[in-house]
Amino acid sequence: MPHPADPYEGDDLDNLPPPQPVHYAEQALFGALLLEPHRLSTISRLTPDHFGNHAHSTLFHAMRTVPTPSPKQHAKDTAWLSAVLAEAQPEAPGLTASYLHTLIQSCPRPQHAAAYASMIRADHARRMLREHADRLCQIATDTTLPDSVVAVLAQADALGRYLDELAPQFTPHPGSLPRTPAPPPPPPPPEAGEEALDEERLLLATATAHPNEVTTMRWLQPDDFTHPLHAGLWQCLVALTRRNTPVDPVTVLWEAQHRGLLSAGPELSELLDLLASPLGSAECWGERILQRSVLGTAHHIGRRIEAFTEDPATTPYQLVVGSRRALADLSPIRTRWQHATSPAPESRPARTRGTAAPRASPPRTTAPPTARISL
Structure with missing residues (x-):
């Protein structure tokens, strides 16, 4: 703009x-x-x-x-x-x-030149911060990028470095947090919403069929889901696997009942059909869901920083503090993404004892002591 x-x-x-x-x-x-x-x-x-x-x-x-x-x-x-x-x-x-x-x-007053220059630098910081936030939003919604998460995290790092440069330039003051209300998250496009729902359904069905994969997917959280019912069903699967109880569509349905998820949900037969239609790998679907969550989080952070810069009452130091606080919300989900996409560590074979040949004793140079015989 x-x-x-x-x-x-x-x-x-x-x-x-x-x-x-x-x-x-x-x-x-x-x-x-x-x-x-x-x-x-x-x-x-x-x-x-x-x-x-x-x-x-x-x-x-x-x-x-x-x-x-x-x-x-x-x-x-x-x-x-x-x-x-x-x-x-x-x-x-x-x-x-x-x-x-x-x-x-x-x-x-010509003697106030330094004060005028400070105002100009502050406005430039506001403009540049807005450009960084705009770029973060654009990358987060660009579907043509080959690896959108890598690109959006790189832009977030660039934004963080710029905030580090700005911080020493402006004097701290009380009330350093901006008072600008955060904008509500925008609704996803209809086609993106349907695609996200399909991926969540496939994850739930595949995880129900292969519950052993759920134990390795601690990086996926209920907040990553776009539909509250799907988030609740994922919590049911996690709870069942942690208790080491049988997992199948019926047991998941029973757990969902105890969690109050069936009061306003779909028909039970539809829910059973959903949980009984696995496809592919649960980890694969989970990564797709987490990727969408990373991009959505980055986009919302960009819009929050944009709102700070568009509020003329926000001071330069408040811009820095508020933007840093907003950018920090990306750290937990970035860590979870790294856990999800990092290769599993190679397992080393366990060392066994007693298989090696006994070590030879050094040769004796003196005669062994005479055994004492008790009478």
């Missing part, structure tokens, strides 16, 4: 978006620098990429390129202003001398 500070690209000039506070911060900063160029040394952490407006980014690059005059020399003439304008105009033809005059008039 376009940032409010970006130049408007539409044709309807009556619907121009109103300028945001950062727009006035950029104008005030340029006014301060045009009046007192020596203040460029006080904002060394600011770069052209931090500006949301292309013309402003180009102008700042020109200021960094043209040698800064001394305060006395700058007070005598406007040579530096002309040189900066000439440097910037090839990349930003819209810049004019009159606009530089407007920038100078927009600066309340």
Whole structure:
């Protein structure tokens, strides 16, 4: 989505978006620098990429390129202003001398240049964080990727590294958690929903037929299922296998009754038919379900971070803390995915005792002691 500070690209000039506070911060900063160029040394952490407006980014690059005059020399003439304008105009033809005059008039206090620069850096952090979150959402919903989980986890790591870079740049303050409400999870598309339900049904039937596979699938949790009944039936299977009791469609149905799953569920005959139609491997279906859960979790995290960045009341430090808290929700399911997809460790043969030949004693160099005979 376009940032409010970006130049408007539409044709309807009556619907121009109103300028945001950062727009006035950029104008005030340029006014301060045009009046007192020596203040460029006080904002060394600011770069052209931090500006949301292309013309402003180009102008700042020109200021960094043209040698800064001394305060006395700058007070005598406007040579530096002309040189900066000439440097910037090839990349930003819209810049004019009159606009530089407007920038100078927009600066309340030149000595506040560092504060204006801090505002610009904070807004840039918000924009970049939104881009990272947008990318996370896009990857999580891209069905053309050969390995979507690997791609989404890599983007989550990139987002985490960016948050690590941001954290030292902004001062902590009380109330560091954002107050922005989390958006509700979006409903899955109809075709994706049906596919997920089919995979869950096949998992339940196959796990009922091969309950020994359930014991190795501790990485699959009820929250990974899209249908509450399927999540409850999976809990029934796990409970039966842990108690080492017989597992078949009837025993699963009996366990489901005790857990209150049959009150608003399907007909019992339909449920028995569902549990009696195995296909393939339970672990294979479980990985499909877990993969869908990983992508859904990543997508929801991306939307939560987007909501933080779109709330103008959220401070930069709150953005960092809230985004880190949201990203931490991916860690448990990432760990479970690694357990599910890691190859099983090779079992080593048990060592047996008593099979090796007895070790020979060292040769004696002295005669053995005489046995004492009791009389």
